[in-house]
Amino acid sequence: MRAPAMSADDIALLLHAEFPQAFYPGCGHSIERVDFGKARVRWAFDESSLRPGGTVSGPTMMELADFAMYVAVFSAIGPQPLAVTTNLSINFLRKPARADLIANARLMKVGKRLVVGEVTIYSEGTDEPVAHVTATYSIPQAC
Amino acid sequence: MRAPAMSADDIALLLHAEFPQAFYPGCGHSIERVDFGKARVRWAFDESSLRPGGTVSGPTMMELADFAMYVAVFSAIGPQPLAVTTNLSINFLRKPARADLIANARLMKVGKRLVVGEVTIYSEGTDEPVAHVTATYSIPQAC
Amino acid sequence: MRAPAMSADDIALLLHAEFPQAFYPGCGHSIERVDFGKARVRWAFDESSLRPGGTVSGPTMMELADFAMYVAVFSAIGPQPLAVTTNLSINFLRKPARADLIANARLMKVGKRLVVGEVTIYSEGTDEPVAHVTATYSIPQAC
Amino acid sequence: MRAPAMSADDIALLLHAEFPQAFYPGCGHSIERVDFGKARVRWAFDESSLRPGGTVSGPTMMELADFAMYVAVFSAIGPQPLAVTTNLSINFLRKPARADLIANARLMKVGKRLVVGEVTIYSEGTDEPVAHVTATYSIPQAC
Numbered sequence: 001m002r003a004p005a006m007s008a009d010d011i012a013l014l015l016h017a018e019f020p021q022a023f024y025p026g027c028g029h030s031i032e033r034v035d036f037g038k039a040r041v042r043w044a045f046d047e048s049s050l051r052p053g054g055t056v057s058g059p060t061m062m063e064l065a066d067f068a069m070y071v072a073v074f075s076a077i078g079p080q081p082l083a084v085t086t087n088l089s090i091n092f093l094r095k096p097a098r099a100d101l102i103a104n105a106r107l108m109k110v111g112k113r114l115v116v117g118e119v120t121i122y123s124e125g126t127d128e129p130v131a132h133v134t135a136t137y138s139i140p141q142a143c
Numbered sequence: 144m145r146a147p148a149m150s151a152d153d154i155a156l157l158l159h160a161e162f163p164q165a166f167y168p169g170c171g172h173s174i175e176r177v178d179f180g181k182a183r184v185r186w187a188f189d190e191s192s193l194r195p196g197g198t199v200s201g202p203t204m205m206e207l208a209d210f211a212m213y214v215a216v217f218s219a220i221g222p223q224p225l226a227v228t229t230n231l232s233i234n235f236l237r238k239p240a241r242a243d244l245i246a247n248a249r250l251m252k253v254g255k256r257l258v259v260g261e262v263t264i265y266s267e268g269t270d271e272p273v274a275h276v277t278a279t280y281s282i283p284q285a286c
Numbered sequence: 287m288r289a290p291a292m293s294a295d296d297i298a299l300l301l302h303a304e305f306p307q308a309f310y311p312g313c314g315h316s317i318e319r320v321d322f323g324k325a326r327v328r329w330a331f332d333e334s335s336l337r338p339g340g341t342v343s344g345p346t347m348m349e350l351a352d353f354a355m356y357v358a359v360f361s362a363i364g365p366q367p368l369a370v371t372t373n374l375s376i377n378f379l380r381k382p383a384r385a386d387l388i389a390n391a392r393l394m395k396v397g398k399r400l401v402v403g404e405v406t407i408y409s410e411g412t413d414e415p416v417a418h419v420t421a422t423y424s425i426p427q428a429c
Numbered sequence: 430m431r432a433p434a435m436s437a438d439d440i441a442l443l444l445h446a447e448f449p450q451a452f453y454p455g456c457g458h459s460i461e462r463v464d465f466g467k468a469r470v471r472w473a474f475d476e477s478s479l480r481p482g483g484t485v486s487g488p489t490m491m492e493l494a495d496f497a498m499y500v501a502v503f504s505a506i507g508p509q510p511l512a513v514t515t516n517l518s519i520n521f522l523r524k525p526a527r528a529d530l531i532a533n534a535r536l537m538k539v540g541k542r543l544v545v546g547e548v549t550i551y552s553e554g555t556d557e558p559v560a561h562v563t564a565t566y567s568i569p570q571a572c
Binding site: 232261 | 375377379380394395402404414415418420422
Binding site: 021022047048050055057058059062063066084085086087088089090091092 | 164165190191193198200201202205206209227228229230231232233234235
């Protein structure tokens with residue numbers, strides 16, 4: 001398998017340097033594993049994200065999916081902090097458990113200008129996905 | 144024009160009762176106007192949501208769009224706090240300004256089981272949208 | 287209002303030259319109106335597109351929406367027959383009538399590399415949309 | 430593995446009975462394999478679907494994906510010809526080859542009211558997908 005362009009640790013250091021207000025120890029997001037074009041990230045369960053019915057909020061899952069994609073983009077093309085999401089589509093499949101969320105991102109296309117991937121989100125300890133996301137990132141060009 | 148099923152004030156009271164941890168004075172989200180099947184909501188600019196390049200984060204816009212749709216759903220069918228988003232698709236169009244965001248939600252279908260709408264997000268004081276969202280809500284059924 | 291980059295007639299001539307097998311008199315698709323970044327196109331009702339329940343098929347509406355967007359792209363940036371759809375998302379809102387379909391496309395962003403728009407489809411003679419589409423086109427670059 | 434609710438042959442017979450004008454020997458669409466919640470279908474290459482640049486048209490891929498999902502829905506819940514697509518989102522990833530297309534559909538959620546799945550489309554003989562689709566079907570209810 002092709003080696004990732006950046007390791008999980010290097011991506012974490014870059015994110016902390018670029019988004020100190022969003023990515024820091026205790027922020028709730030962490031990177032568990034990175035392969036080329038793939039990333040597994042975690043969101044630590046937090047009561048404050050619950051919505052009526054006791055389920056994790058949709059925005060919490062959208063933010064986690066965007067984070068997972070961003071890490072996967074770095075794993076494939078290296079440090080590109082100015083890569084931006086152009087489209088994100090999420091299907092909410094099941095009510096999440098009161099547990100951590102695990103997001104597995106997988107890139108389907110790594111183009112010069114556009115990167116497209118999908119993210120599947122699970123409640124830790126369950127087999128059935130709680131949400132599925134497809135997203136497109138636009139990569140800044142020299143020209 | 145048909146009257147909304149709930150006023151902006153009634154929706155704000157319901158949201159505060161149902162989501163005290165998420166919707167409260169100073170949370171950054173406010174409801175500016177409600178008509179039948181339509182809502183205009185605001186996100187107060189907050190430096191902590193900036194990402195590299197000094198732009199407002201995507202998740203901030205996704206959360207605002209979901210909030211705007213949720214208010215619009217209440218405006219059409221009344222209090223249904225257990226209505227859940229089943230699909231949300233966002234296109235990021237332009238870099239937002241360092242300013243408040245205004246989201247205009249408009250329902251395109253109000254069905255017995257599914258409600259579908261679109262949300263257009265602007266940076267305050269600009270005419271060109273920064274993001275466009277379509278979303279589907281599922282309404283709990285008696286049977 | 288800014289003038290379109292190409293007229294409806296010029297776009298029809300270009301499409302007929304580029305897609306003789308798909309766009310020709312009697313193909314069922316026609317261009318009714320073009321403004322800058324906007325297009326109204328028509329699909330002529332055809333029994334053979336009906337599906338169980340007597341409704342127009344989804345692929346018929348997806349094809350019409352893609353056609354409307356394609357015409358709108360030409361109206362904004364001129365002849366770019368190699369522009370390609372990168373993403374198309376459609377919400378089916380109501381059962382279409384046994385009638386022609388009218389699709390109104392409106393571009394929301396005309397960028398150097400990406401064009402994003404929405405298309406609303408109606409059954410002729412009805413006010414409520416039968417489908418809503420958002421789509422992104424990628425524009426070939428010199429560099 | 431759970432057995433499918435209908436076999437490939439039974440689904441083909443049902444589709445031919447319900448859509449004689451769209452699904453018949455030589456229509457270009459065929460069902461290659463069905464498992465519970467999964468389907469592999471084929472589109473036979475046809476010059477008339479080519480667009481400028483010699484690539485297969487987007488609508489051809491959208492129609493194939495919708496067909497694959499429809500078959501997968503039957504494989505999970507049995508004959509429901511009135512099941513309707515409510516949302517379909519497609520990402521076009523690569524230029525297809527001048528070859529048959531193979532679409533693999535996989536359901537991610539089989540609910541009482543909504544079925545959600547993804548479809549990956551390949552040009553026969555290639556490993557990299559040409560398009561990826563997510564779609565939601567609404568199932569008619571007794572009540």
